Amino acid sequence: MLTPWLELEGAEKQVRTWSEITGLDLVRLGTTAEADEIVDTAITQPLVVALAVLAFGELRKRVELPSAVIVGGHSVGELAAAAVAGVISADDAVALAAVRGAAMAEACALEPTGMAAVLGGDEPEVLARLEELGLVPANRNGAGQIVAAGPHAALDALVENPPGPAKIRKLAVAGAFHTKYMAPAEDAVRTRAAEVTTHDPLLPLVSNKDGQVVAEGTEVLRRLVSQVTSPVRWDLCQATLVEKGITGSVELPPAGVLTGLAKRAMKGTATLALKTPDQLEKVAELFDTVGATK
Numbered sequence: 383m384l385t386p387w388l389e390l391e392g393a394e395k396q397v398r399t400w401s402e403i404t405g406l407d408l409v410r411l412g413t414t415a416e417a418d419e420i421v422d423t424a425i426t427q428p429l430v431v432a433l434a435v436l437a438f439g440e441l442r443k444r445v446e447l448p449s450a451v452i453v454g455g456h457s458v459g460e461l462a463a464a465a466v467a468g469v470i471s472a473d474d475a476v477a478l479a480a481v482r483g484a485a486m487a488e489a490c491a492l493e494p495t496g497m498a499a500v501l502g503g504d505e506p507e508v509l510a511r512l513e514e515l516g517l518v519p520a521n522r523n524g525a526g527q528i529v530a531a532g533p534h535a536a537l538d539a540l541v542e543n544p545p546g547p548a549k550i551r552k553l554a555v556a557g558a559f560h561t562k563y564m565a566p567a568e569d570a571v572r573t574r575a576a577e578v579t580t581h582d583p584l585l586p587l588v589s590n591k592d593g594q595v596v597a598e599g600t601e602v603l604r605r606l607v608s609q610v611t612s613p614v615r616w617d618l619c620q621a622t623l624v625e626k627g628i629t630g631s632v633e634l635p636p637a638g639v640l641t642g643l644a645k646r647a648m649k650g651t652a653t654l655a656l657k658t659p660d661q662l663e664k665v666a667e668l669f670d671t672v673g674a675t676k
Contacts, residue, residue: 383412383433383635383636383657384397384408384409384411384412384413384429384432384433384436385412385413386658386659386660387433387436387437387440387635387658387659388409388412388413389659390440390659393436393440394409396436396439397409397412397432397436399473400428400432400473400476403473403476403477403480404428404476404477404480405480406425406428406429406480408428408429408432411425411429412429412432412433421554422487422556423483423486423487423490423555423556423559424480424483424484424486424487425483426458426483427458427479427480427482427483427486428476428477428479428480428483430458430459430462430479430636431458431459431461431462431465431475431476431479432476432479433634433635433636434455434459434462434466434634434635434636435462435465435466435472435475435476436472437634437635437656437659438462438465438466438634439472440659440662441634441656441662441665444662444666445662445665445666445669446666446669447669448669451585451586452585452586452587452588452595452622452623452626452628453466453467453583453585453586453587453588454587454588454619454623455590456521456523456590456614456616456619456639456640457521457559457560457590457609457614458479458482458483459634459640460589460590460606460609461475461478461479461482461606462475462479462634463587464587464602464603464606466585466634467583467584467585467586467587467602468581468583468584468585469580469581469582469583469587469599469602469603470578470579470580470581470599470602470603471579474578474579477574478571478574478575478578478606481570481571481574482567482570482571482610484570485566485567485569485570485571486556486557486559486564486567486610487556488566488567489557489563489564489565489566489567490556490557490563492563492566493533493557493563494533494534494557495531495532495533495534495557495558495561495563496531496532496534496537496552496553496555496557496558497520497529497530497531497537497552497553497555497557497558497559498529498530498531498537498540498541498550498551498552498553499527499528499529499530499550499551499553500512500527500528500529500530500540500544500545500548500549500550501526501527501548501549501550501551502526502547502548502549503526503544503545503546503547503548503549504545504546505526505528507545507546507548508528508545508546508548509528510545511540511544511545512528512530512540515532515536515539515540516532516533516536517530517531517532517536517537517540518530518531518532518558518560518561518562518613519613520558520559520560520561520613520614521560521613521614521616522613522614522615522616522617522618523614523616523617523643524616524617524620524621524643524646524647525643525646525647526646527643529553531558531559531560531561531563532558532561532563533558537552560609560610560611560612560613560614561611562611564610564611565611567610567611568607568608568610568611571606571607571610572607575603575606575607578603580599580600580602580603581599582597582598582599583596583597583599583602587602588619588622588623589602589605589619590605590609590612590614590615590616590619591605591608591609591612591615592615592618593615593617593618593619593620593621593622594618594622595622616640616643617647620643620644620647620648623648623651624647624648624651628648628651629650629651629652629672630651630652630653630654630668630669630671630672631644631648631651631652631653631654632653632654632656632665632668633653633654633655633656634656635656635657635658636657637655637656637657638655638657641653641654641655652668652671652672654668
């Protein structure tokens with residue numbers, strides 16, 4: 383996924399700098415590594431944050447942003463969003479992602495847990511069933527999608543007896559992210575975050591915690607730390623975007639999932655999943671057509 387972006391002037395040098403910061407060969411991992419290597423959350427997290435902020439840097443060079451833009455990121459993507467909004471540097475975003483990913487991988491090894499997507503069904507009924515099983519709605523993504531997290535036995539019980547018509551799909555993840563099981567990882571991220579300098583956002587930034595726009599850089603960083611063990615309320619983030627009158631959405635690479643959610647939960651919004659540099663012209667066209675807000 384990094385290959386076409388590394389062809390841009392200065393891109394490979396930048397990624398090699400981030401490789402030194404993280405102790406990971408992000409150039410190799412983003413170009414020639416096998417899939418079974420990069421699905422390790424210790425690799426995935428810094429890699430996707432590096433790609434997102436790299437792509438945004440190129441976007442800013444080529445495309446003039448509309449006067450009104452709102453930024454958001456899902457889970458680890460919120461680190462990239464914080465960098466995009468000017469709260470933290472790109473270097474710190476990638477470094478925090480590396481610490482976060484490695485610490486979460488270690489936390490996953492302490493106790494066998496996992497996650498499962500709950501698709502459809504009545505939301506109150508779904509939430510009641512999760513509570514009954516001792517599972518956490520770790521991601522509430524909107525558009526009828528909730529991701530449950532917790533012990534494997536409880537997830538198996540959910541699969542065997544789903545709430546109403548909901549469909550359950552177990553996810554190939556290392557553990558129960560955004561739950562109490564990630565407490566050691568939150569501690570590790572907090573320690574690294576203490577070294578980070580923050581600035582108040584230059585662009586409005588919606589928070590995974592409650593979907594609200596956060597105006598203070600220190601509060602953004604505090605939420606980035608606590609997010610490791612807290613549910614992601616992407617449903618509320620999307621609700622805020624709708625409330626603010628958003629008419630166009632661009633998802634930074636690696637893109638696709640959030641664009642799919644936006645199409646279902648933010649109907650009428652023009653969307654673009656940016657994957658390669660040759661699509662940057664389409665971003666400009668989208669901004670010209672609909673802008674960021676009404």
